[in-house]
């Protein structure tokens with residue numbers, strides 16, 4: 001997607017990865033950027049607006065666990081922008097002590113947001129088509145036992161996003177879906193990680209965590225914007241240790257048809 005002149009909605013745009021991706025997107029002469037997040041960040045918004053005076057930048061308060069709030073934010077943003085070209089679902093929580101919240105924020109909220117984005121972007125419903133980018137994780141590709149609940153939510157994100165990228169849906173709606181799977185990225189999400197694991201007893205796995213190589217969020221962000229610019233519908237991208245790789249997802253099952 002050529003981002004110049006485009007309208008972007010970014011959920012979780014003030015987070016560690018989100019704010020770096022927004023900064024990178026703003027370099028592309030966007031028409032507008034709507035940031036949906038839990039709390040405002042006036043300082044960051046002010047700095048962005050001063051640096052990019054030709055882009056309309058605004059904030060909508062959204063707690064992704066509150067569906068009416070999410071619906072209202074999409075409605076308000078649509079009233080202001082008329083259409084969206086790109087929606088990024090980039091909010092997240094990693095704390096396995098909060099089972100329901102982990103699923104609500106990482107999976108249920110992302111599903112609701114993707115379906116609402118489609119309502120506004122689907123070419124059969126008056127939209128113009130576009131791209132929805134959902135942030136999963138390497139934990140959405142491979143079970144990560146230390147964070148089994150987060151990993152389950154992220155596997156759900158990968159499956160849901162790949163499902164909505166089915167070519168038959170894409171041909172109908174004109175909305176492409178891409179899955180992004182970052183590896184360890186230095187953001188507040190990783191803070192006190194060992195206090196947020198599924199179980200609190202000691203295991204050898206816990207000793208490995210501090211040794212896992214991390215990437216800076218701005219490096220992850222640069223690669224993510226490259227994917228947005230170059231990626232195709234249905235792509236699943238691993239963005240780890242500063243590298244980007246489109247994954248060849250294995251086919252594990254095919255339905256056997258009756259005669």
Ligand SMILES: NC(=O)c1ccc[n+]([C@@H]2O[C@H](COP(=O)([O-])OP(=O)(O)OC[C@H]3O[C@@H](n4cnc5c(N)ncnc54)[C@H](O)[C@@H]3O)[C@@H](O)[C@H]2O)c1
Pocket residue numbers: 011012013014015016017018036037038039062063064065089090091092093094105135136137138181182183184185186187188189190
């Ligand atoms: N940092 C990593 O190592 C890493 C690795 C893989 C995937 N990810 C994923 O990348 C995305 C961004 O994570 P990050 O590392 O920038 O984390 P972060 O904690 O810095 O940012 C998370 C963002 O989500 C928002 N958020 C949290 N709860 C919310 C709610 N109820 N409603 C609305 N917004 C809410 C926060 O306000 C924040 O903007 C997440 O989906 C995360 O799971 C991160």
